Structure formats: C-alpha cells, structure tokens
Amino acid sequence: MTTSHIPSFNHMSSSSSPTPPLIPKPEPVTDSTDLQTPIPTSSSPPNLYTEFNNVAETFRSAFAQRLKRHDDVTVLNSLTGAIVTVPEEQDPVPVSVPSPSLVTRKPKPQERSSELVRITDVGPEGERQFREVVRKTRMIYDSLRIFLILEELREDFAMGSGSSSRRRGRADSKAASMMKERFLWLNRDKRIVGSIPGVQVGDIFFFRLELCVMGLHGQTQAGIDYLIGSRSSNGEPIATSVIVSGGYEDDDDRGDVIIYTGHGGQDKLGRQAEHQKLEGGNLAMERSMYYGIEVRVVRGFKYENSVSSKVYVYDGLFRIVDSWFDVGKSGFGVFKFRLERIGGQVEMGTSVLKFAKTLKTNPLSVRPSGYISFDISNRKEKAPVYLFNDIDDDREPLYYEYLASASFPRGILFQRSGDDGAGGCDCINGCGSGCLCEMKNGGQFAYDYSGNLIRMRPVIHECGPACKCPPSCRNRVTQKGLRSSLEVFRSVETGWGVRSLDILHAGAFICEYVGVALTREQASILTMNGDTLVYPARFSSARWKAWGDLSEVFPDDYERRPPPSYPQIPPVDFAMDVSKLRNVACYISHSTDSNVIVQFVLHDHNNIMFPRVMLFAAENIPPMTELSLDYGVSDDEWSPKLAICN
CATH class of the missing domain: 2.170.270.10 (SET domain)
Structure with missing residues (x-):
C-alpha cells in the first residue's frame, strides 16, 4: 500500500468492525490499605482525615447507586459511540481494524466527535503504514517550527537592532496552531482509547504541543485528557491519557506503579490552595476505573538538550485499579488514583533513559560484564x-x-x-544573511542554530579553513566531530x-x-x-x-x-x-x-x-x-x- 492510501486517523472507517462493549469492573475497594506499598497519609488531625474519607465515600456511593438503578449496565460502544446495554457477564469484544482504507472527508471547523475508538490488530504492514503517517506529521511539525524561528530571525535582521526584543509567541505553539487550522493534527475527530497506531512505547517528544499534534494527549495544559460528558454518548466523561511530570506534590511515581494526584485546586504558582472536586478529569479517571478502560501514560521531565529543556516519553498503557480521597501534603483534599502498568509491553522509555544515563557515568554498576x-x-x-x-x-x-x-x-x-579564487567567507562575528558560504548553499544555511539539519541537499558547503568565522559558527557542524x-x-x-x-x-x-x-x-x-x-x-x-x-x-x-x-x-x-x-x-x-x-x-x-x-x-x-x-x-x-x- 502506498503512502497516499494511508488514512488519516481522523478518517478511520469503522463500519466493518465488531461492536466492542466496555464492561464495568466491580466497584473497587476504597481502603488505601490494600495497596501493595503503603502510602503515607498526611499528618493532619484524625477528625479532618476522617471527614475527607467520608466525603469520598459519599461521592463513590452516589455513583454506584446511580448505575445500579439499571438492570443492565450502560456502557460506551467504543466504535460507534452509541449507548448499548450488555449483560454484566458478557466479555469485552476487542476491536480489530481491517486493512486501512482512505476516506477523503475532512472534518468541519471546530468539529469534534464523541466517538471512542480502540484500534487493535492492525498487523505488521498496517503498523508500518501508520508509523509512516506519524513520521511525516512529526517531520512537518519540526520543519514548520524551525521555519518560523528562522523567519522571525530574518525579520529581526531586516528591521535592524532592537527588533528582536519584540514579544512573540513560541514557535512550537505557532507551529501546532497552524497545523490545527489546516487539519494536520492526527486523531482530530476520534478519541482513541489505548494505543495510538504508529506511536511506539519509548517515543520521545520535545514539546508538549507535539503530543497534541500526534493525538497522544489532547490537553495543552491539563495533565488528564478525557472525553467530556456532554460529548459522550452516555453522558459520562472517559479518561484517555495522563501526563506525569511532577506538577503535583502528592504524586508518587514508582515506575510500573503510579499514585497519580487528580487535578484542580492549585493557584497560579502551582500550589494546592483548595480541595479538589470529583469533576472534569478526576471524574473521568473514576469512570475509566469503573469501566476498566486503560489510559496512556506520558512522562515529562527536565532534560537539557539543544532543542528544549524538557522531554516527554510515552511509557505505554496503564490501568486505574483504585481511587480514594486523601489529605494532601498541603492540608487540602486531593483525589488519588493508583495506576498499574499493563503487562506484555516493551520496557518503558523512561527506564531506558535512566539506564543509558547510568551507562555514561558508571557503566559497571549496571553492566558488570x-x-x-x-x-x-x-x-x-x-x-x-x-x-x-x-x-x-x-x-x-x-x-x-x-x-x-x-x-x-x-x-x-x-x-x-579557498583555492578556487573565491576565498572563504569574511564573517568575523559569525555567519548570517549575505554570507558567501550561505550563497553556496542556495541562499540558505542547511542547519538551524542548534546544529540540526533543516533539510537535505545534494551537497552542503560548510565554512572551511579559508573562512574567517569562529569555530562556533552555525555552518560548522560535521567537522566538529562526534x-x-x-x-x-x-x-x-x-x-x-x-x-x-x-x-x-x-x-x-x-x-x-x-x-x-x-x-x-x-x-x-x-x-x-x-x-x-x-x-x-x-x-x-x-x-x-x-x-x-x-x-x-x-x-x-x-x-x-x-x-x-x-x-x-x-x-x-x-x-x-x-x-x-x-x-x-x-x-x-x-x-x-x-x-x-x-x-x-x-x-x-x-x-x-x-x-x-x-x-x-x-x-x-x-x-x-x-x-x-x-x-x-x-x-x-x-x-x-x-x-x-x-
């Protein structure tokens, strides 16, 4: 199958796939003492802690009673988004995707679907084709981001000194916005539950908005991505992914097990300032736990590099196995969710990153032979x-x-x-617009200011021994060595x-x-x-x-x-x-x-x-x-x- 026949995730045809009901799990135990590793509770007075537990139990009991009013369980049809009733003893039906076919319809502006889709069994060839779609989209995003940076620099140079101090939006944000306007985001009109075809465990992203472009996490700020109840066919929110980045002081990340703090209640400085409520993403997490729906986990952490100061790593699928209301370190009430990684997946990308870092500092500590x-x-x-x-x-x-x-x-x-009579460039303070070597490259340098290749060329002319530019010149990349x-x-x-x-x-x-x-x-x-x-x-x-x-x-x-x-x-x-x-x-x-x-x-x-x-x-x-x-x-x-x- 050629690339032209690879469908956008926005246009996935679903008419030939079976209807997969999502069967609710038994109501989980609310007692946090069932955790394999005890979670230390706050040192707040016992009566306050008891009050929080009572409030949490009230919330959970209300939801349980509302669902038990029906003889059958109301669930989401993850393929069509319709409400169906399925006997509780029926097993979930996995969604398999046939050979992808091209659907040319583009979503209307502001159109967002209430469909929840789980895509499985695409096969090796299907996975390869989806991977190509992801690669191409990431290439467009990165190329556009670099183009916008260089365009701003050219404008600054043309307007003279001082113009660079103008307030501008970040290039990564602008690139994402422009791609969204042109319907180049993936999974725009479907909300995928589970794995995103073409995105692999361990994939690395350097910008938060890049996750949105890929359809991996749709929230630009919030750590919980979910389908809101008003757009869900049965009126209940469903969580699809979370970002673990240390934004909440009560988070406890143990690798395969995460104690994830719900969102809300923080002030502008990121401090917990009021009690969290069972609404929005918190309610979506509780509902996903009830139905047994897995969530994607992306970890974000500081990682100094030439592109950004942070890195985001996709670590695979986790299941929410427990939730409770607790007293946070700040003394305010927070919702907590225990996430456990689903077995059978490849090693987490963050584990590999830590392993590689150790190899550079103390290799024999992890590889004695x-x-x-x-x-x-x-x-x-x-x-x-x-x-x-x-x-x-x-x-x-x-x-x-x-x-x-x-x-x-x-x-x-x-x-x-320099022996061809033309000599090298005369850019004593570093090469810029009008540089002789820039002219050799067709009027544009081949590298950005981080030393990354902007685009391929038949041949790149770097500044050489005859050039007067300093060793730090942006046009001296490969000669600096490994x-x-x-x-x-x-x-x-x-x-x-x-x-x-x-x-x-x-x-x-x-x-x-x-x-x-x-x-x-x-x-x-x-x-x-x-x-x-x-x-x-x-x-x-x-x-x-x-x-x-x-x-x-x-x-x-x-x-x-x-x-x-x-x-x-x-x-x-x-x-x-x-x-x-x-x-x-x-x-x-x-x-x-x-x-x-x-x-x-x-x-x-x-x-x-x-x-x-x-x-x-x-x-x-x-x-x-x-x-x-x-x-x-x-x-x-x-x-x-x-x-x-x-």
Whole structure:
C-alpha cells in the first residue's frame, strides 16, 4: 500500500468492525490499605482525615447507586459511540481494524466527535503504514517550527537592532496552531482509547504541543485528557491519557506503579490552595476505573538538550485499579488514583533513559560484564565509543585501526577550500544573511542554530579553513566531530550494531562514515578478486525527500513556502575501503526502513566528486535504539559481519 492510501486517523472507517462493549469492573475497594506499598497519609488531625474519607465515600456511593438503578449496565460502544446495554457477564469484544482504507472527508471547523475508538490488530504492514503517517506529521511539525524561528530571525535582521526584543509567541505553539487550522493534527475527530497506531512505547517528544499534534494527549495544559460528558454518548466523561511530570506534590511515581494526584485546586504558582472536586478529569479517571478502560501514560521531565529543556516519553498503557480521597501534603483534599502498568509491553522509555544515563557515568554498576572496551577510538573521537558483547567471544572491532576521518587520495584534494579564487567567507562575528558560504548553499544555511539539519541537499558547503568565522559558527557542524556517546554492540539479529547513549533529535549529526576513499581506477584493481567495498553513491535516502517540505502548510503561499530540496546524488565517483581502517559508522546495520540518513558535505576541499559522507538522525531516536542505514542493497546482499556491500 502506498503512502497516499494511508488514512488519516481522523478518517478511520469503522463500519466493518465488531461492536466492542466496555464492561464495568466491580466497584473497587476504597481502603488505601490494600495497596501493595503503603502510602503515607498526611499528618493532619484524625477528625479532618476522617471527614475527607467520608466525603469520598459519599461521592463513590452516589455513583454506584446511580448505575445500579439499571438492570443492565450502560456502557460506551467504543466504535460507534452509541449507548448499548450488555449483560454484566458478557466479555469485552476487542476491536480489530481491517486493512486501512482512505476516506477523503475532512472534518468541519471546530468539529469534534464523541466517538471512542480502540484500534487493535492492525498487523505488521498496517503498523508500518501508520508509523509512516506519524513520521511525516512529526517531520512537518519540526520543519514548520524551525521555519518560523528562522523567519522571525530574518525579520529581526531586516528591521535592524532592537527588533528582536519584540514579544512573540513560541514557535512550537505557532507551529501546532497552524497545523490545527489546516487539519494536520492526527486523531482530530476520534478519541482513541489505548494505543495510538504508529506511536511506539519509548517515543520521545520535545514539546508538549507535539503530543497534541500526534493525538497522544489532547490537553495543552491539563495533565488528564478525557472525553467530556456532554460529548459522550452516555453522558459520562472517559479518561484517555495522563501526563506525569511532577506538577503535583502528592504524586508518587514508582515506575510500573503510579499514585497519580487528580487535578484542580492549585493557584497560579502551582500550589494546592483548595480541595479538589470529583469533576472534569478526576471524574473521568473514576469512570475509566469503573469501566476498566486503560489510559496512556506520558512522562515529562527536565532534560537539557539543544532543542528544549524538557522531554516527554510515552511509557505505554496503564490501568486505574483504585481511587480514594486523601489529605494532601498541603492540608487540602486531593483525589488519588493508583495506576498499574499493563503487562506484555516493551520496557518503558523512561527506564531506558535512566539506564543509558547510568551507562555514561558508571557503566559497571549496571553492566558488570560484557564490556570489551570503553573507547575503541582511543580518544580519537571527542565522545567515547563503547564496545559491548554479552553474547559470544567475538572481538572483531578491536582488530581494525580506528580512523576518525575519511582518508582521501592526496592528488584529488588540490581544490582546497579557498583555492578556487573565491576565498572563504569574511564573517568575523559569525555567519548570517549575505554570507558567501550561505550563497553556496542556495541562499540558505542547511542547519538551524542548534546544529540540526533543516533539510537535505545534494551537497552542503560548510565554512572551511579559508573562512574567517569562529569555530562556533552555525555552518560548522560535521567537522566538529562526534557529539554523542555511541556503542558498538553484538546483536543476534544483525551481528554487530550501533546505538547511541544519548537522545538523538531529528536532524542531529551522528558521525562521518569513514574509510579509505579510492578512485575508480584504484577500486577496479581491488575488486578483481571480488567486490568488498562500500559505495557512497548507492546509499539511499529517498524516503526523506520531503524533509522540510511545507506544501501542506502553505498550499497557496509559494513565497513563504520553501520548496523541498530533493536530494540529487552529485557525481560521486569513489568507493570506500573499510577492510583495515574504519570507524564506528561501519557497524551500523542495513535497513530499508532506516532511522539514519546520508548527507554529502564539503568543508576542507571543493572537489564535489569526493564529498564527505555524513550521517544524520532521520527522526527522534531514543537512547539504546539500534541505528540503521539504507546501503542501497537488498537484504540478501548485506553482510552484517563486515558491514560492507558485496
């Protein structure tokens, strides 16, 4: 199925799927002493604590009595949103989604559906297609966010000094708002219960509004996302997701078990100032607990990086197993909910983040065995390259000499940067608009101010030795070398593989693909006994042609919309020999569904036939995720042992 036939989540057809009733669970026990780990109560006077318990019991009893008035249980039809009656002993029917079909209707402005949908059994191909939709949407969001930042900077430069002090909205907020106006948000007219197709456990987001764009969490401020009762078919609110970010002092996050504090009652400074009420998100959580409906959990925490000061991680599905009214640390009444992670899911992304952080500071504390080397580059790289194998005794990467930068034949590098008569740029204070190197790149720099690739190009001209700009120049990215700690590891599936111990933001520079560059004549001699060379011209990044394409955001505004820079392979006419000298990149596995892209770069010479082969992250890559590259060969041709093309 081609991408054009992948449906938007907004337009999911549901007519052929069975009707799945949501069966209420037995009324949970309200006594908090049933918790596996006791929760310390407030030190408030006993009579006040008793009063809170009595109020909580009154609330819960009222709901129980209201539901028991019916002979059958009223539930939500999670596919059509209609009210149906189902005998209590009937088991829930899972919702399976057939092969996705395209529905072209767009929602009307302000249209929001009351439908609750649970999507399951999409199959491997369906999941792959949904993943592509998510990737494309995230790419548009990030490209638009960067475009708005650069547009503001250009306006400031054009208006002269002092203009940058004007009050402006944040680019991440503007980007989300513009995509919403153009109906580019996912899951806009359906509220999905459970997993979002195409969003995987461990996925990382750098902005709160990005969660809204993806349909993972629909509230821009509140920590509980829910379908309000007035839009629900049976008049009851249902919670779909929560964000755990430490915003409430009474939260207790233990990983697989969370004691989550309800919302409400806080002042402008985030302090609890009054009692919480059983309404809004709190009521939705109670109702989801009663019906046994799972909620998605996203954790947010501070994480200093070049993009933002916070990171949000999707940690999978949790079930609400208990709720009670308690005295908070502030002395005011709060609702608490015990969430337990549903089994059978992959490891939580936050657990992996903590594990990777520990590996960088004290690796032997969590991995007492398996390390072969803590830096196979022998300090030739600015960041260490670990070597780990806990599968067998193979130590092959130690048998090669580590080369930090590609070696080119001396005769072809006569065109050094500045030797073509044009010289380098004269930007003493840093490169900006009008820079000579900017002109070489078509009038726009290829990187944003965080050093991330804005869009792919046939070749990027970085500032070089002849340029007068400082080393901190935004147009000197790849020549600064490795910035993230990488690990070469032994894998059952791919032989040797590579993963990062840091978060890699989409567009982040990873490393250079290094070996000994050979001319066509040199390569022909070495291949007489069999071809064991890497050919950079074969590397494929065709899946990322749309990087930076904003045509869906600016369909009629061609002046504001930068045209997509489709990567045309320059006349690259060399091979790379990695049989004796190589670097960490040579162990990256092959995949046609890769998360790493190739970008040709020139900075120390101007011979376009021999560019440097630079690798960038094609998406937000969480730590400990295996990196993959499309070498432009079939799976049968790939040799994981030598990481070379046959």
